[in-house]
Amino acid sequence: MTLTIDGRQITVPKGTNVLEAARALGIDISAFCYHPGLSIAACCRQCLVSVEKNPKLQPSCQQTAGEGMVVHTTDPQSTHARKQMLEFTLVNHPIDCPICDKAGECTLQKLYFEHDNADSRVDVPKIEKPKVVDLGPHVVLDAERCILCTRCIRVCDEVAGVHELEMSQRGSHQELGTAPGARLENPYSLNTVDVCPVGALTSKDFRFTMRAWELEATPSVCNGCATGCNTEIHHKNDRVWRLVPRHNPDVNKYWMCDEGRFTYHGLRDDRLAVPTIEGLPATWDRALARAAEQLKAALKSPAQVAVVLSAQHSNEENFALAKLAAAWKVTNVFVSASAPAPGRADAILRDADVDPNARGVQAIAGAAVKPFAELEAGINTGAIRAVVALGDALALGDAAQGRLHELDALIVLAWREVGAARAATVALPIAAWAERGGTITNRAGVVQRQHAAVLPPGQAVAGWEALVRLAQATGASLSKTAWSHPREVHKDMVAAVPAFAGSQWGREARPIQLRFANSRG
Amino acid sequence: MAGGHAHDAHDDHGDGPEVLSVSDKNPRVRxxxxxxxxxxxxxxxxxxxxxxxxxxxxFVKNTFSRRKNTYIETIEYPEQKFEYPERFRGLHRLMHRDDGAVRCVACMCCPTVCPAHCITIVPAQTDDNGIEKYPATFEIDELRCVVCGLCVEACPCDAIRMDTGIHAKPVEERHEAIMTKDLLLELGARSTAVQGGEGADWRGKK
Known part of the structure; x- marks a missing residue:
């Protein structure tokens, strides 16, 4: 379909709407109710355009592009109509931007500056509606701010598959809400906050904590389960404030689940910030010397040493540890994985496997991995005298857990001081998923890149770097070229592991300040 | 582009240094x-x-000028104090609502606009459904403050003012120069600004 928009021709696939065609040309037609990931409602009338040979203005979101269609978006008639529509939308909208969490990323704010920027001509009182309505466990509604675009209703219907929200009343008394007694409690409820073009729906988790315009966004991938939803980490002053989904048509489209959004809370809990020896803080030099001493004694017979990879850590970290195991001639390689949560799985995004990188570890270690039960048995019988583990989660039974203290060496590289890291003879602090660059492989085998958004706390370093230090301390060599950047680890990994063929490290993402990113939602 | 061009042309004339040659790659390199x-x-x-x-x-002027209308600029502090200009701002203060609560709604406009990053606000939620938000902490580091007054300009609800005329006091420890919410409120008074604006019938009131 070839059509002309504002005098410029564009060819789009059949079925594309005029609004998308215009966006492809770089013409951003204003809209509230249109969302590329949802069905079309055409109820906000904010995207009206003139179509030649058509007596009335058409909503460009609903108007399918036709062959030879001539569309004007800047003619006086449609410009005036959109301006009036915006004024109409603003009639009952409270101008409480200073206390509204959406301010700074609000579509209505943005369009007001673009279209009108004039004082209100309304001198009748605004209609009062309920404020601070507790819609569900994660979402608060301010019905006065709502501009009735119905995006949130469609998100619940079409993404979560439950009809939990609905409009009641008519005209300017129309009001969003749940059925009496019902709550907005589907596991995807916070997507309604993302799509809300104004501050009507706000997240309890983020509400009043930080202004949107102060935040910086770094692209990343959710570490919460095997789906690997693409996310943006919104951070400020080396602290993460929220996670929001990032569009990826192949993985998560525009959405992510509520549980995934809250994974950032763990970044500040129980952090291991300095190396520890027998639970007491130490310097890196002393910790590495102690680890090397213990490992060298144990490595005299590599059969009594076990190396545990982790499905919760990146491919680069696991590859470095697998290389280290090979350099030490250790064949007892295990993978620690979390217990699956079958209740969590649905056909939308959430997966029963709560480890983000099970496929990646499988690809790296492959056939060399021994069943985890053998590690447990080895610890229980005393056949295994030393363990080098990535991550704090060693899913051992009570008997083996109690015998961890009897090991000659338990070297743990972890970012939290829990589980195995507390029992370790030497624990080395490493950067968490939001603090280091790396790749993880999702359940479909898509290798995705996580970027470092914030600095690791204290003396923690990226996992691969901690492993390089450990290798140097034990006199092992990980690579012909000394690694100085995760890019080099990735390059060696792509060359060594067939499953990663063609994978690119890509460019480092610089954080985008949301102040300059216009509206979201 | 037109603006840049005009600027270049201006540079060529003026009192600038004599230009010997201009680079053919970049006209701004000369x-x-x-x-x-x-x-x-x-x-x-x-x-x-x-x-x-x-x-x-x-030396001559100071020695031989008449004593009364002295030429010497120094004043005999502390008996005599320097008179600040009328528009001297002085320390910040936080204004009160009618019920004595802080007017600030923690909108974060002042820390955003502050060029010296001297304002720290931690917002929190109130039970008041009309306002919802208040500053749990509000601190101004008077050592960092450059007394520009942009925070007052940015404030949408007449909550912060810089009109006390009090000079920032010398301190022995840096932390003493940080004004907390309590101190700022102590200097404040009830604001006469109408809460929430003049309302929808503002035209009738004029």
Whole structure:
């Protein structure tokens, strides 16, 4: 379909709407109710355009592009109509931007500056509606701010598959809400906050904590389960404030689940910030010397040493540890994985496997991995005298857990001081998923890149770097070229592991300040 | 582009250095004639004599001018105090609502606009459904403050003012220069601004 928009021709696939065609040309037609990931409602009338040979203005979101269609978006008639529509939308909208969490990323704010920027001509009182309505466990509604675009209703219907929200009343008394007694409690409820073009729906988790315009966004991938939803980490002053989904048509489209959004809370809990020896803080030099001493004694017979990879850590970290195991001639390689949560799985995004990188570890270690039960048995019988583990989660039974203290060496590289890291003879602090660059492989085998958004706390370093230090301390060599950047680890990994063929490290993402990113939602 | 061009043209005329050649790759890269000081200038003899002349002039004026209308600029502090100009701002203060609560709604406009990053606000939620938000902490580091007054300009609800006329006090420890919410409220008073604006019928009131 070839059509002309504002005098410029564009060819789009059949079925594309005029609004998308215009966006492809770089013409951003204003809209509230249109969302590329949802069905079309055409109820906000904010995207009206003139179509030649058509007596009335058409909503460009609903108007399918036709062959030879001539569309004007800047003619006086449609410009005036959109301006009036915006004024109409603003009639009952409270101008409480200073206390509204959406301010700074609000579509209505943005369009007001673009279209009108004039004082209100309304001198009748605004209609009062309920404020601070507790819609569900994660979402608060301010019905006065709502501009009735119905995006949130469609998100619940079409993404979560439950009809939990609905409009009641008519005209300017129309009001969003749940059925009496019902709550907005589907596991995807916070997507309604993302799509809300104004501050009507706000997240309890983020509400009043930080202004949107102060935040910086770094692209990343959710570490919460095997789906690997693409996310943006919104951070400020080396602290993460929220996670929001990032569009990826192949993985998560525009959405992510509520549980995934809250994974950032763990970044500040129980952090291991300095190396520890027998639970007491130490310097890196002393910790590495102690680890090397213990490992060298144990490595005299590599059969009594076990190396545990982790499905919760990146491919680069696991590859470095697998290389280290090979350099030490250790064949007892295990993978620690979390217990699956079958209740969590649905056909939308959430997966029963709560480890983000099970496929990646499988690809790296492959056939060399021994069943985890053998590690447990080895610890229980005393056949295994030393363990080098990535991550704090060693899913051992009570008997083996109690015998961890009897090991000659338990070297743990972890970012939290829990589980195995507390029992370790030497624990080395490493950067968490939001603090280091790396790749993880999702359940479909898509290798995705996580970027470092914030600095690791204290003396923690990226996992691969901690492993390089450990290798140097034990006199092992990980690579012909000394690694100085995760890019080099990735390059060696792509060359060594067939499953990663063609994978690119890509460019480092610089954080985008949301102040300059216009509206979201 | 037009603006940049006009600017370039302006540079060529003015009192700028003499341009010897202009790069063909980038017109803003030019070779200019550098003016070096002459040997007489670099000896600084003439300049030294001129400077001593200024000193001598002030010495004569201070010594022989009439005592009453003294030429000397120093004042006899602390008996005599310097009068600040009328528009001197002084320390910040936080204004009160009718019920004595802080007017600030923690909108974070002032820390956003503050060029010195001296304002720290931690917002929190109130039970008041009309306002919802208040500052749990509100701190101003008066050592960092550059007294520009942008925070007052940015404030949408007449919550922060810089009109106390109180000079920031000298402190022995840095933390003493941080004004907490309590201190700022102590200096404040009830604001006469109408809460929530004048309302929908503002035209009838005029």
């Amino acid at each position: 070779t200019i004639q550098v003016k070096r000081p002459t040997p007489a200038e670099s000896s600084y003899l003439a300049a030294t004599a001129k400077g001593l002349g200024v000193t001598l002039k002030h």
